[in-house]
Amino acid sequence: MANPFAIFREDLRTVFDEDPAARSTLEVLFCYPGLHALWLHRVAHFLWRHRMRLAGRMISHVNRFATGIEIHPGATIGRRFFIDHGMGVVIGETTEIGDNVLLYQGVVLGGTSHEKRKRHPTIGNNVVVGAGATVLGAITIGDGARIGAGSVVVQPVPPDSVVVGVPGRVAEAEKPALALEHGTLPDPVKEAIEHVLQNEQQLAERLQRLEEILKPGDTPRPHTTKKARNPKRQHMAQG
Numbered sequence: 001m002a003n004p005f006a007i008f009r010e011d012l013r014t015v016f017d018e019d020p021a022a023r024s025t026l027e028v029l030f031c032y033p034g035l036h037a038l039w040l041h042r043v044a045h046f047l048w049r050h051r052m053r054l055a056g057r058m059i060s061h062v063n064r065f066a067t068g069i070e071i072h073p074g075a076t077i078g079r080r081f082f083i084d085h086g087m088g089v090v091i092g093e094t095t096e097i098g099d100n101v102l103l104y105q106g107v108v109l110g111g112t113s114h115e116k117r118k119r120h121p122t123i124g125n126n127v128v129v130g131a132g133a134t135v136l137g138a139i140t141i142g143d144g145a146r147i148g149a150g151s152v153v154v155q156p157v158p159p160d161s162v163v164v165g166v167p168g169r170v171a172e173a174e175k176p177a178l179a180l181e182h183g184t185l186p187d188p189v190k191e192a193i194e195h196v197l198q199n200e201q202q203l204a205e206r207l208q209r210l211e212e213i214l215k216p217g218d219t220p221r222p223h224t225t226k227k228a229r230n231p232k233r234q235h236m237a238q239g
Helices: 004-018 025-031 032-049 053-067 188-213 231-239
Strands: 108-110 133-137 162-164 169-172
Touching: 004 025, 025 231, 032 053
Parallel strands: 108 133
Antiparallel strands: 162 169
């Protein structure tokens, strides 16, 4: 089992690593609800794992009231986890979160089933989930993935990819997504529309070239053949 004091110091370092606004240890200790929510969750999760379910739920409820962050005591959270700002974050019971994960305010890791089984997301290592994003169902978010703000993700996300939109679409894959710079995130819908418009322009240009080749005066007339005269009529006319 890891040394609690080492975990405590690691949590503080994580805040300084993830938030450039953090200036002092006292400020982090007293003014970061995401950190307080994580510590209270660890207590609630310990009680939950030791069959003290009601006590775990009560601490979780106090956590929600004090920080504005709702984490079910059954959720599993890894090391160096940080919730920035935090208000409105919801993490469901069967959620599994890896190491080095960053969530922003308003993130929902929710379920899509009423059955008592795995129904919440599994978040890999080194994942960033932008503000207001929603991840629903027992899906897996691959290591290193980035989910843009306001996205609604209902399908698995491959590692090292960027997801944006409603519903979420993979906009960038097979290369590391090191930072979630929303101003430079690709827009898959815009790219698809631009592709269609480009094809339409190419077709219009081809049609214009064909019209120039086939001008009205140059249009070939249909070929007609003269009917052969009836020999009887021709003979009667000569007679």
